[in-house]
Amino acid sequence: MDDGRMCQDLPPFVDVEWLEARGSDVVTADARWYLDGASGRAAYDDGHLPGAVFADLDASLSASSGSRGLNPLPDPEVFAHGMSSLGIGDDTTVVAYDDAGGVIAARLVWMLRALGRRAALLDGGLGAWRGPLETNPAEPTPATFTPSPWPRARIAELEDITAGAGIVIDARNADRFDGRHQLPTDPQAGHIPGAVNVPCRQNLSPDGRLRPIAEIRAAFANARVEDATTVISYCGSGVTACHNLLTLEQAGLGLGRLYVGGWSEYAADPRRHAELG
Numbered sequence: 581m582d583d584g585r586m587c588q589d590l591p592p593f594v595d596v597e598w599l600e601a602r603g604s605d606v607v608t609a610d611a612r613w614y615l616d617g618a619s620g621r622a623a624y625d626d627g628h629l630p631g632a633v634f635a636d637l638d639a640s641l642s643a644s645s646g647s648r649g650l651n652p653l654p655d656p657e658v659f660a661h662g663m664s665s666l667g668i669g670d671d672t673t674v675v676a677y678d679d680a681g682g683v684i685a686a687r688l689v690w691m692l693r694a695l696g697r698r699a700a701l702l703d704g705g706l707g708a709w710r711g712p713l714e715t716n717p718a719e720p721t722p723a724t725f726t727p728s729p730w731p732r733a734r735i736a737e738l739e740d741i742t743a744g745a746g747i748v749i750d751a752r753n754a755d756r757f758d759g760r761h762q763l764p765t766d767p768q769a770g771h772i773p774g775a776v777n778v779p780c781r782q783n784l785s786p787d788g789r790l791r792p793i794a795e796i797r798a799a800f801a802n803a804r805v806e807d808a809t810t811v812i813s814y815c816g817s818g819v820t821a822c823h824n825l826l827t828l829e830q831a832g833l834g835l836g837r838l839y840v841g842g843w844s845e846y847a848a849d850p851r852r853h854a855e856l857g
Contacts, residue, residue: 592826611685627713649841650817656727667720677702690822759856770854780823811836
């Protein structure tokens with residue numbers, strides 16, 4: 581069950597009308613998480629889509645930070661347990677959202693789709709929801725989610741980056757890419773040599789929805805990307821880079837690879853060159 585074979589009939593992005601039409605046939609997951617340390621769980625408790633479960637990035641969608649970067653993929657058993665506890669089973673359709681146009685929730689959707697499960701981002705995220713929000717937490721019934729290895733064909737490793745394999749795109753904002761701004765979590769300023777900056781937030785219109793596909797294709801073409809199978813996408817730690825991969829798929833350009841370790845792994849070794857500008 582890999583390479584999206586179970587989710588070929590479900591695009592990576594769906595709209596509110598699609599979600600409303602399916603009601604309880606879909607598990608809605610709130611995947612809010614903030615780089616500044618603010619609590620996604622607190623945001624969920626303050627108000628979430630009716631019936632939505634809270635998908636905790638730190639607990640279920642990543643392992644502890646270390647030599648492989650800040651948010652490495654969790655062991656398959658840990659991920660499976662997390663999904664099961666949220667009522668997400670092998671055949672469950674999941675729609676995930678956040679309050680940032682999906683650039684955070686993309687991590688959950690990419691993980692599920694990479695394993696062949698049915699998952700999509702809610703286009704426009706929380707801001708697109710027209711009805712009232714709930715504050716009571718969901719109480720899902722545990723489901724059966726079978727652990728599966730992370731598919732090698734969907735993941736790039738550090739050695740792929742250093743070997744110059746594929747077109748490497750950086751999903752971070754331009755000021756972090758060119759070194760003008762360095763977060764406390766960035767081991768160095770700058771970017772991987774040879775990488776092209778495709779900020780994932782520029783995939784979105786001002787209202788948080790995905791830009792028209794023609795504009796998306798043009799933006800990627802400017803980065804020399806016309807076939808996602810040649811692409812390795814990274815960011816700081818393998819979270820927002822997933823949004824570029826889902827956007828490429830939505831635009832009909834195919835499936836790229838995720839460099840999960842991202843800048844937090846690559847730049848941790850001061851002997852590796854950081855490119856500026």
